Amino acid sequence: MTTKLILTHEVSGLGAAGDVVDVKDGYARNFLMPRGLATPWTKGGQRQLDQIRAARGKRAIASLEDAQALKATLESKPVVIAERAGENGRLFGAVASKEVAEGVKSAFDKDIDRRTVEFPAPIRALGEHKATVRLHDDIFANLLIQVVAAKGSAKA
Structure with missing residues (x-):
């Protein structure tokens, strides 16, 4: 089984903050979510995703x-x-x-x-x-x- 998550922080080998990823249930439940690296994907979470992307754009090295x-x-x-x-x-x-x-x-x-x-x-x-x-x-x-x-x- 897989779980759809929104990454709130960068996870090496998985993706950057704001990415929507499918990961195995155990990885989501035991590693990503307890450490605050991801949140469950929901329609409301999609709004949070847009905010994360905007913040990342401001923080990223300009060019x-x-x-x-x-x-x-x-x-x-x-x-x-x-x-x-x-x-x-x-x-x-x-x-x-x-x-x-x-x-x-x-x-x-x-x-x-x-x-x-x-x-x-x-x-x-x-x-x-x-x-x-x-x-x-x-x-x-x-x-x-x-x-x-x-x-x-x-x-x-």
């Missing part, structure tokens, strides 16, 4: 040229993030997309939505790592993240 320029800026140098780490260089926890967005803000003075940051694998160790930032429908910036030991950790 392809702006996205290309931001991509060049983000790929120009690594983003340095200080995290607490143990003796062997492993982090206490992992680097989150929120921390990457804050690192971009401090390094480049550019705001990016933390929900557009994707990691190939969780970052749980010191060193260089890669992340992808979706700037536009088909423009992705490959971000180099330099994780260093924060003061007060065993490695510092």
